[in-house]
Amino acid sequence: MKATYILNTQMTQRKMLALTVLLAAFSTTAMAENNTIDINAEQINNLGIQMGKLEAVNQQPLLTAPATVVIPSAHEYIVSASQAGLISRLHSSVGENVKKGALLAQINSPELLALQGRYLKTLSALNLAVVTHERDKKLLKEGVIASRREQETLSLYNAAVLDVNEAQQLLEIAGMTAIDINQLKATHQLNSALRVHAPISGTVIERMAVAGTRVDMLAPLYRIADLSELWLEISIPQERLSDINIGNQVVIENTSLNAKISLLGQSVNPDNQTVIARALIQADHTGIRPGQRVNIQIIQDSDSSLFKIPNTAIAQNEGKSFVFVRTPKGFSVNAIDIVGKQDSQSTVTGDFTGNEDIATQGAVALKANWLGLGGKE
Secondary structure, eight states, X not given: OHHHHHHHHHHHHHHHHHHHHHHHHHHHHXXXXXOEEEOOHXXXXXXXXXXXXXXXXXXXXXXXXXXXXXXXXXXXXXXXXXXXXXXXEEOOOTTXXXXXXXXXXXXXXXXXXXXXXXXXXHHHHHHHHHHHHHHHHHHHHHTSSOHXXXXXHHHHHHHHHHHHHHHHHHHHHHTOOHXXXXXXXHHOOOOOEEEEEOSSSEEEEEEOOOTTOEEOTTOEEEEEEOTTSOEEEEEEEGGGGGGXXXXXXXXXXXXXXXXXXXXXXXXXXXXXXXXXXXXXXXXXXXXXXXXOEEEEEEEEEEEEEEEEEEGXXXXXXXXXXXXXXXXXXXXXXXXXXXXXXXXXXXXXXXXXXXXXXXXXXXXXXXXXXXXXXXXXX
């Protein structure tokens, strides 16, 4: 008998608890459907609620993706040894800025001596061809020799000129400047010191050789880049490629830098099913470096009314997002759609004029009052 009484009591308590939960859910739903919160200025102050304005924007976030900072291919150079030899000195280190024509390295090259010797021999042959041709022109004019003889010496003179030009160009390819060649021509003194100069003004990105070692012809010594322009290579999922257009703006997260899409790739990476897009970083790019991995957000112009608000102004309920708009009697609860997020702010759409004041702090307290989960204090 006693056991039956206890069992009935427990069942009654369970029914009462279920009824209480049902009534609470009904009350919460009813208040949520009301979409208004009656609250005065003193209560707003006590809850620590802060107000702010909607910020109208005309750009819509499309995609967040990883990207790599790269150097444009036309701005990067490999400086090589034009002749084999022993590196006697390297003048620049990684990270240094160099001017075009600056001395980067010096190589002792026996091959350079051979090229200089050949150049001096061609000069001697040319001088002899000049004298011979001038003599035959004079003899032809006096009728002493036939014109064929003068034509032969002229041909030898032209061949000597070609030999000198070829030998001079080989010296230039080997790294000798016009000043060095003129000095060789004037002094006839051979010099095995091959000087390697910077082809552009830029920054030394990599040093590929060590002083005191022997290098072969065309062995790389330095990698130099002009960093005045940088690109972003962005990995875009191929199914989202149709949303991206040339000219879309790119924002680099945690920086104030912007870029613009300049190229969309035509092939898909089979490993991760992404397509490479290229973006040109605009204006100053201080703060990022080649090879750096960054996160970016691609945005585009929108014809819809978009607003930027702090994330703290947004309340979530049953999978939907809301903001609290100030009214004479308190607040109205307005539904929004979040179209993008960046740092501590979100871009949203909703039924707004743009002049509304919204609660930017204290949305949690307002949500509790709206759903009947707390007092108004």
